[in-house]
Amino acid sequence: MSINSAMLAGVSGLVANSSALAAISDNIANVNTVAYKRNQVNFANVVTAQSVKGKYSAGGVQGITRQFVSQQGLIQSSGSSTDLAISGDGFFVVAQKGAGLTASDARSFTRQGSFSVDAEGYLVNDSNLYLQGWPRQADGTYNVNPSDLNNMQSINVKNLGAAVAPTTRTTVNANLNAAGVISAAEATYNGTTVASMADYADDPSTGTRPDFVIELNLVDSQGGARKVNMAFLKADSPTGNTWHAEIYAVPASDVDVAGRPGQIAAGQVMFNADGSIDLTNTTLFGAAGATPEIVLDASGGAQPKWSDGLGIDAQTVSLNLDKITQYAQTSTVNSIGQNGAGVGNIVAIEVSENGIVSAIYDNSQIREVAKIGIATFPNPDGLTQVSGNAYRTTLAAGEMTIKEAGVGGAGQISPSSLEASTVDLSAEFTGLIQTQKAYSASSKIITTADQMLEELINIKR
Template sequence: MSINSAMLAGVSGLVANSSALAAISDNIANVNTIAYKRNQVNFGDVVTAQSVQGLYSAGGVQGIPHAYISQQGLIQTAASPTDLAISGDGFFVATQKPTGLSPADAREFTRAGQFNVDASGFLVNDAGLYLQGWPAKSDGTFAIDPSDLSKLSSINVKNLGTAVQPTGNVGISANLDATETVSPSEATYTGAAGNSMADFAAGVAGGTQPDFTMDLNVVDSLGASHKIEIGFLKSSAAPNTWHAEIYAIPASDVDTAGPSGQIAIGDVAFNSDGSIDLADTTLFGAAGNPPVIDLAASGGAQPAWAANLGIAAQTVNLDLTNVTQQAEASTVNSVSNDGAGVGNIVGVQVDEHGVVSAIFDNSQIRKIAKVAIATFPDADGLKSVSGNAYQATLTAGPMVLKEPGNGGAGAIAPSSLEASTVDLSAEFTGLITTQRAYSASSKIITTADEMLQELIDMKR
């Protein structure tokens, strides 16, 4: 009968408003939870069939929970370099264990980016979820796959060993004095054993003293540093020309077929304006050869690193464009070198493209991994799980893995965190209206109860 339906409608109102209160309570409790997405219970009416003409049967109301997962929270600055936020669409991919992952292991998706480095070196957030990314290959690139979760692995920023950067490029800014007088020893100089500049550096009797030297430090494949010297002797054979030798100090660092430690020998030519003339320079072999120091691996074809060193072959490119011959004192202005000895990790950085890199105390930076961003056609359809995370559902649609900032995926905001989307003023207003609605629904029940009592009393 209609009175019973009215009472049941009141009961449905109590249930729906209880659900609304529960959602508001969760929101208020999580007002400071990183990347928390507010929930809301919307109301929908329930319509029942009207079987008797002229009578109305109440259907009541039902609560329809809705999670605003796709809503973007405010990005706030954080102190830690491993605190990450996503500015835009998408989620971090995370797992509940760092290693030994199989296709059966659940992958969870979260925007809670308060990642810290655990004792094993893995990036893990406060909920115990391990951040996943594409590992860096040896050439610094990444094997990006938009759908294969098995290509991802937990990002580890500690177990990297040490970093060594062998010298590959050296830039020299220097001047040779154009007014330098020709040394008396130049008349008998041949650069051969007994009168070479390399012999003089090695302390061999009869070696030729250079007019000027430039010192280079070369870092080898094991991180050790070696002194390589370029000696210059003014030539009398042609103007604007200097005899030159490249040799190691000590000479025992290299194996050569000629004088002790001598790596290369030839002439260096300059133009009439004082700039270097590499086209006519023979120090590096035939005239016009690029300025390169080539050393074979230890024990290899000479010149090579000494057999007892056990180091790899090395090619050092010399930038001599800033070497001049002017009428002023010979001097070395600067020497730049891209080599770095053994370094240990001292920090971690993440850029807006999601590239996680290790910083070493020898100023080297090594790429470790790239953070993967998962996107869904309907993010609000994801299933919420504990730890402020979500699991994929059919409602959410197919997942696609993207690079941060590409294909509609949000960019990474390093040293930042996403705030909760809860608005306290709106939630407290909802508390008031929900309480009033609950009270009103209870009045429906008491009123229907009184009417039923009147009906029962008619029998007396």
């Protein structure tokens, strides 16, 4: 009968408004939760078929929960370099454990980017979810697959070991004195015999003393410091623009060579009439015009090589000698610039806008670790919510695609930033009042229907 349907409609109103209150309570409680997406309960009427003309049966109301997952929260600056926000569409891929991930382990998706480094070196957010990314391959690339989550691993930024960068290039800025006096020993100098400058460096009682020495400090493949000298002796030439030159290791035992102890190269360095170096006719590196470089094979390799006892890799050092001049001024070294760095340890973590996670070392080296993938869905509002401010895939959400940050519609990563919740407190408090009034009104329906039924029962008395 109609009175019963009215009572049931009141009950449905209580249930629907209870759901609305629960959603509002969740929103208010999570107003400060990073990247929280507000929920809302919308109401839809339920219509009961009217079988008797002129009579009406109430159907009531039902609550329909709607998620606003696709709504972008405000991006706010953070003081941590591992705090991340997504500016645009997409989600971070996360897992519930770090090491030993298998295909059967569940992955979820979140925009809560409050990541920090845990004791084992993994990037973990406040909900204890581990950030996933494509690990850097040995060739420096990333195996990016748009649909295979198994290519991604929990990103670890500590178990990388120390970083070493051997020297590969050196720039020398120096001047050789064009007015220098030719040494008496120049007349007997021979770079391939005991009269060499390399011999003098090994034992000052032998060999030929150079007029000028430039010291180069190289870093080897193990991060060790190796000294290599470039020695010059002014030659007795008609133009006065020729110098004898040698390159040798100090101590000589660092290098195994077939010629003089520690000697890597020997020849002549030529200068033009304007004082600039003439590399075209310089023979220090072999034939005239040869590439200026130091080439040493690995320990155990072919001579010239690093000594076997050192156990280090082959090394080629390019020498930029364009700034070596010959002017009538005191021989001097103006500057020496070179790359390479000894053993360094991780001091910071950096994430770029395109998702590259890099480790920063105290020797100024930067090592790429992984690339963060961004998961996108055709209908993110259709995802199902799970604990930890995360989501799981559903049919309603559509097919997932993993993209590189900023590519194909995926959002860019904002490092040192966090996404705020999308909760508007003023709107929630207004909804709270409306829900309270609607709940009271629904309860009044039940009270009124009960009174009418009581009147009906009293007719019989």
